Amino acid sequence: MKEFPKKFWWGAATSGPQSEGRFHKKHANVFDYHYEIEPEKFYDQVGPDTASNFYNDYQNDLSLMKKVGMNSLRTSIQWSRLIDDLETNTVNSDAVDFYNRVIDTIIEQGMVPVINLHHFDLPVELYHKYGGWESRHVVDLFVGFAQKCFELFGDRVKFWTTHNEPMVVVEGEYLFQFHYPNLVDGKKAVQVAYHLNLASAKAVQAFRAMGMSEQGNQIGIVLNLTPTYSASDTEGDLEAARIAELWNNKMFLEPAIWGHFPEELEKLLIKDGVIWQTEAEDSTIIAENTIDFLGVNFYHPNRVKAPDVAPNSVGSWMPDRYYDNFDMPGRRVNLDRGWEIYPEAMYDIAINIKDNYKNIPWYVSENGMGVSNEDRFIGVNGVIEDDYRIDFVKEHLEWLHKGIEAGSNCFGYHMWTPIDCWSWLNAYKNRYGFISNNIHTQVKTIKKSGYWFRTVSENNGF
Ligand code: BGP
Numbered sequence: 380m381k382e383f384p385k386k387f388w389w390g391a392a393t394s395g396p397q398s399e400g401r402f403h404k405k406h407a408n409v410f411d412y413h414y415e416i417e418p419e420k421f422y423d424q425v426g427p428d429t430a431s432n433f434y435n436d437y438q439n440d441l442s443l444m445k446k447v448g449m450n451s452l453r454t455s456i457q458w459s460r461l462i463d464d465l466e467t468n469t470v471n472s473d474a475v476d477f478y479n480r481v482i483d484t485i486i487e488q489g490m491v492p493v494i495n496l497h498h499f500d501l502p503v504e505l506y507h508k509y510g511g512w513e514s515r516h517v518v519d520l521f522v523g524f525a526q527k528c529f530e531l532f533g534d535r536v537k538f539w540t541t542h543n544e545p546m547v548v549v550e551g552e553y554l555f556q557f558h559y560p561n562l563v564d565g566k567k568a569v570q571v572a573y574h575l576n577l578a579s580a581k582a583v584q585a586f587r588a589m590g591m592s593e594q595g596n597q598i599g600i601v602l603n604l605t606p607t608y609s610a611s612d613t614e615g616d617l618e619a620a621r622i623a624e625l626w627n628n629k630m631f632l633e634p635a636i637w638g639h640f641p642e643e644l645e646k647l648l649i650k651d652g653v654i655w656q657t658e659a660e661d662s663t664i665i666a667e668n669t670i671d672f673l674g675v676n677f678y679h680p681n682r683v684k685a686p687d688v689a690p691n692s693v694g695s696w697m698p699d700r701y702y703d704n705f706d707m708p709g710r711r712v713n714l715d716r717g718w719e720i721y722p723e724a725m726y727d728i729a730i731n732i733k734d735n736y737k738n739i740p741w742y743v744s745e746n747g748m749g750v751s752n753e754d755r756f757i758g759v760n761g762v763i764e765d766d767y768r769i770d771f772v773k774e775h776l777e778w779l780h781k782g783i784e785a786g787s788n789c790f791g792y793h794m795w796t797p798i799d800c801w802s803w804l805n806a807y808k809n810r811y812g813f814i815s816n817n818i819h820t821q822v823k824t825i826k827k828s829g830y831w832f833r834t835v836s837e838n839n840g841f
Contacts (some may be wrong), residue, residue, distance in 0.1 A: 381697050381780045382840040388491065389790025389836035390451035391813065394498035394543065397439075398433035398454065400789065403473055406459035406565040408500035409511075409552075410803065413559035419427050422818035425818070432821045437481050440823065445488040447813045447829035448836030452485055453493035453601075453674075453793060457533075458524050459502040463574060468523040475531060482535050493674075493744075495601060496525050497556065498543040499551070499803070506560065512571040515658075518578040518685045525582040529589050529596075537596050539586065540674055540744075541579040544603040545631055548575065554697060557804060565696035566653045570654065573655035574811070576634045576665065583668035584721065592671075599634050601674035601744045603824045604628055605681040606724050606731070610705040615685030619702035620646070623683045626698045636667035636673070636736045653696050673736070673763065674744030676795070677727055677775075679718035682707050713771075715751040722774040729782020729789060742791035746775055748811025749802070753826075763815055763826040770790050772828070780840075794832070798823055 396408055409413065414426035430589050430746075433440055444452060463471045485492040488693055512518075525541070532535070542548075551558030553568035579600055586598045605627060609620035625644045633641045648654040683702040690700040711720045726742070732741050748771045758764045776792065781787050800811035807818050813829035816822075836841045 380838075380840055381767060381777065381793075383780065383838075384783065384790065385560045386790070387839055388742055388793065389832070389839075390449040390453070390490065390493075390791065391410040391794040391797040392453040392493075393431075393433075393796045393798070393800050394395060394495065394500070395457035395460065395797075396430070396455075396498060397620055397802065398435045399457065400432050401428045402434040402459065402518045404460045405671075406465065406502045406504060408457065408459040409503050409506060409559045410500065411447035411459070420806055422808040425801070427468055427801050429821075430801040430817070431486055431816050431818075432462055433629050433798075434477065436821065436823075440483060440488075440798055441484050441488050442539070442827065443814050443823055444490065446833070447655065447797070447825060449490055449797065450834030450836060451493060451791060451793070452797065453495060453540070454481070455495040455498040455500070457803075458497070458521070459500060461527065462524055462536050462791075465502055465505060465520060467797055468520070468527055470527055471785055476558040477540040478532065482532055486535060491538065493540065494528070494532065495540040496528060497541065497544050497545075497578075498545070499548055501548075503559075506618075507538045507638055511552075512574045513567055514580075515574065515577075516740035518574050518581060521562035521578045522581045522585050525698065526585050526589065529586055533589070533591050538672075539596065539598045540601045541598065542575060543601045543674075544676060545575040545579070546572070546603060546627060548675075554699075563695070563697075568650055568698075569653045570655045572630055573657070576631060576640075577661055579635065579670075579834055580665045580668040581747055583670060584664060587668070596669035599670045599672040599674055600678060601632070602608040602628070602635070603676040603678075603745075604632065604679065604728055604731075605679065606727050607681045608611050610682060610707070611685050612686070616705075617684070619683045619685045622698075622701040623681060626664070626701075627681060632697075632736065634665050635670050636739055639704045651796060670739070672790075673732065673739050673741040675732075677724060677728060677743065678746065680721045680724045682710075682719075685737040690767040713748055713750070714783075716749040720748075720771065722771075722783065724776045724795040725775050725778035726782045726785075729786060729787035733785070734784075737786045740785070740788050740790055742793065743779065744793050745795040746772070746792070747795035749805075749810055749811045751811050753815065758827075761831040761838040762824065762830075765828045768826070772832070776841070777834075786802075
């Protein structure tokens with residue numbers, strides 16, 4: 380029996396834009412807008428309009444979550460729903476009412492609500508008017524939105540996070556063209572990464588200035604800590620891995636926990652002429668407003684090798700001039716999503732946090748397996764028999780457990796996701812939930828993994 384620490388969070392994560400549906404929303408976020416202009420880019424042309432209908436179905440959804448043994452749930456408040464006037468931060472009363480009902484119901488169902496503030500869902504007007512996260516003004520507007528959330532819901536929500544996977548915003552929007560506005564602009568990407576860090580620190584500052592910590596509340600950030608493994612021990616491959624790690628992980632992890640950017644990264648960006656613009660007070664704000672706890676999303680490792688082409692080749696600046704992806708022969712893969720399965724990384728993450736990041740309290744804020752066409756696994760009783768998901772979670776939990784035994788301060792494990800939800804460009808192609816969702820009827824049914832998770836949660840281990 381692998382027993383986990385007392386009061387361990389057994390739960391799952393979703394987000395507003397992926398679960399609620401667009402109902403009654405005044406503003407469009409970048410995804411709502413992208414779907415409006417290019418629906419063909421989305422799998423089967425399914426957009427975020429209905430998503431998993433959480434806006435209408437939240438009571439039933441939350442009671443199903445309770446049934447699969449969840450004692451905690453992360454979702455997000457949509458900026459594009461809560462705020463009516465994006466400049467002055469007046470709130471939308473229907474939205475306040477909706478989020479109040481959601482938070483109250485989560486608590487009534489015996490789950491700890493964890494509320495995230497930004498899950499890739501910038502109101503698109505702020506991109507069109509100001510260039511979104513390229514602009515300091517947007518940083519300040521975000522802080523205003525965050526303050527409203529703390530003020531309205533901080534009496535009941537004890538755990539807050541500023542961003543979910545901010546690096547995905549940088550990469551999707553500014554480097555590799557998988558999120559609107561699909562730019563390829565290394566210099567802007569660097570500035571956006573800086574502003575997202577600044578926005579997080581400023582939101583933490585506002586949180587503390589409002590006395591949230593005195594009320595026993597905590598604030599953190601959710602990062603996709605994809606550990607980097609070099610293809611070999613040659614100097615070139617190790618160097619590639621070091622720089623990939625600096626860019627992908629330390630860019631957000633070091634400011635969040637140590638209060639400053641990694642010196643080596645700053646030097647590299649200066650040498651390449653792409654360093655961010657700052658203002659005098661920023662470094663103090665970042666230094667003084669580090670996080671209380673960390674959320675770690677982990678799906679797959681990142682394997683790299685020395686680049687085939689020399690980094691000083693002629694062309695526009697991209698961070699991956701310093702490393703190429705390495706497809707390790709013989710790796711295990713979830714072919715539906717194309718991601719390598721490497722549960723040992725859970726242990727490496729746990730030890731990295733323990734040894735290099737103050738052994739800060741942290742939890743696995745997302746882990747999971749997106750599988751297509753799960754109807755092929757429906758058993759005689761009508762339940763999806765997703766044994767592959769149970770095996771996947773077990774293996775990850777085993778390695779996590781070893782990390783905890785070695786002293787890492789992990790306090791929970793959240794699956795992506797409770798109920799099959801809408802997943803950006805992939806829409807409903809890959810399903811991750813403990814609970815399936817028929818997107819035509821919105822009928823939701825617990826999968827075998829959901830029943831299994833309930834026993835794990837009840838036994839605090841397996
Ligand atoms: C994470 C995001 C989630 C979710 C998940 C699954 O990066 O935080 O929002 O989407 O990945 O990935 P995908 O939807 O791309 O399959």
